[in-house]
Amino acid sequence: MRPTPSQTVGPFYGYALPFRGGGDLVPSGHPGAISVHGYVYDGAGDPIPDALLEFWQADAAGNLDGKPGSMRRDEVDGSFAGRDGVTFTGFARVATDLDGHWTLRTVRPGGAPYIAVCVFARGLLHHLYTRLYLDDGDDALLASLPADRRATLVAAPERDGVYRFDIRLQGEGETVFLDLG
Amino acid sequence: MPEPLSQETISREIAELAARSDGADHPARDYPPYRSSGLRHPHRPLVAPPEAYAELRGPVFGASDVTPLDADLTRQHAGEPLGERITVTGRVTDRDGRPVRGQLVEVWQANASGRYPHQRDQHPAPLDPNFTGTGRCLTDADGRYAFTTIKPGAYPWKNHVNAWRPAHIHFSVFGTAFAQRLVTQMYFPGDPLFPYDPILQSVTDDKARERLVAAYDHELSQPEWSLGYRWDIVLDGPSATWMEEGR
Numbered sequence: 001m002r003p004t005p006s007q008t009v010g011p012f013y014g015y016a017l018p019f020r021g022g023g024d025l026v027p028s029g030h031p032g033a034i035s036v037h038g039y040v041y042d043g044a045g046d047p048i049p050d051a052l053l054e055f056w057q058a059d060a061a062g063n064l065d066g067k068p069g070s071m072r073r074d075e076v077d078g079s080f081a082g083r084d085g086v087t088f089t090g091f092a093r094v095a096t097d098l099d100g101h102w103t104l105r106t107v108r109p110g111g112a113p114y115i116a117v118c119v120f121a122r123g124l125l126h127h128l129y130t131r132l133y134l135d136d137g138d139d140a141l142l143a144s145l146p147a148d149r150r151a152t153l154v155a156a157p158e159r160d161g162v163y164r165f166d167i168r169l170q171g172e173g174e175t176v177f178l179d180l181g
Numbered sequence: 182m183p184e185p186l187s188q189e190t191i192s193r194e195i196a197e198l199a200a201r202s203d204g205a206d207h208p209a210r211d212y213p214p215y216r217s218s219g220l221r222h223p224h225r226p227l228v229a230p231p232e233a234y235a236e237l238r239g240p241v242f243g244a245s246d247v248t249p250l251d252a253d254l255t256r257q258h259a260g261e262p263l264g265e266r267i268t269v270t271g272r273v274t275d276r277d278g279r280p281v282r283g284q285l286v287e288v289w290q291a292n293a294s295g296r297y298p299h300q301r302d303q304h305p306a307p308l309d310p311n312f313t314g315t316g317r318c319l320t321d322a323d324g325r326y327a328f329t330t331i332k333p334g335a336y337p338w339k340n341h342v343n344a345w346r347p348a349h350i351h352f353s354v355f356g357t358a359f360a361q362r363l364v365t366q367m368y369f370p371g372d373p374l375f376p377y378d379p380i381l382q383s384v385t386d387d388k389a390r391e392r393l394v395a396a397y398d399h400e401l402s403q404p405e406w407s408l409g410y411r412w413d414i415v416l417d418g419p420s421a422t423w424m425e426e427g428r
Binding site for chain 1: 208209210219221223225229235236239240244245247257274276277278287288289314315353364389393413415416419
């Protein structure tokens with residue numbers, strides 16, 4: 001069967017897709033919690049205020065089964081209740097703010113050495129996949145890339161427990177995007 | 182002052198790119214008639230990773246993520262929204278036709294006047310206090326989803342002078358693998374705005390573009406209540422080889 005074509009997420013997803021605590025895979029103060037943050041830039045080097053990022057990863061023990069509860073709803077009033085603070089769902093969703101900035105709070109994935117990332121934006125007709133590595137270690141994809149391209153996939157440690165990971169959609173320092181076809 | 186960008190120019194670009202269509206299922210990310218794509222597509226080719234783990238699995242959702250009312254966009258406020266009440270239903274499958282079960286489908290749309298309740302939408306059409314325009318549901322054992330809503334209106338945008346989006350509902354769909362993720366837009370049959378819209382026309386293959394248009398289905402219409410539309414969704418990728426070999 002032929003697939004349903006992609007279309008852009010457009011500019012108005014903001015009241016539909018993001019949800020409270022979407023970027024907080026673990027609560028503040030969780031043992032081993034790390035924060036990864038950065039900007040999404042366009043080909044002119046300008047930050048993109050209407051991008052939406054999704055993250056999917058194994059838990060600290062390397063389990064990739066995932067769990068429900070990323071966007072728990074309050075059955076009484078229909079609002080987003082937030083995560084339960086205990087369950088690690090493996091899924092995060094963060095819209096960039098007006099500065100094009102985003103933040104993810106999570107733990108290091110066990111097993112696979114990366115966090116899978118999906119990028120949506122107004123102007124982007126078909127989403128893009130990339131990977132967020134926390135270390136420039138032994139990995140088949142990293143090993144296959146020249147140093148400058150490889151660097152686009154590795155988050156830079158800023159201070160204890162805080163990493164910086166920028167995504168450049170186009171041009172100098174363009175992030176490596178993946179063909180998962 | 183640059184000349185204002187006319188529909189004629191955009192339509193000419195659309196026609197040129199349609200004539201060169203490579204029959205792809207998805208839009209090229211670089212599609213100049215949609216001006217916003219210009220600085221927001223990669224220049225370098227995508228890289229096929231030698232191995233994939235996380236992308237072959239995906240997030241899961243459950244009863245706690247969706248309330249039963251979420252699938253009825255006409256019952257989220259005290260009163261009834263204005264507009265033509267419709268139901269939209271269909272199946273989510275993978276490319277082999279296997280149903281995608283228990284997965285999350287999210288929708289968002291403009292109201293009947295073509296207005297989104299978003300601060301950046303300044304189209305001078307009325308907001309509807311009884312309509313937000315967001316919904317979500319989980320697919321059933323057959324991969325089926327269903328929403329009750331109102332038919333959205335067309336609305337203007339600033340791609341070029343006199344640019345109007347055909348009426349559409351935004352869909353966000355998860356498969357069993359993160360690599361099957363899909364965000365797209367569903368259109369309504371017979372909309373006269375189709376040929377003018379660079380977002381729909383970014384899918385240059387005629388057959389692929391038709392797959393974005395729902396079918397009116399009289400069997401789904403309910404007497405004295407609502408009109409029914411059917412729209413099936415087929416998720417792309419990852420390739421069968423990857424899934425089988427766990428490459």
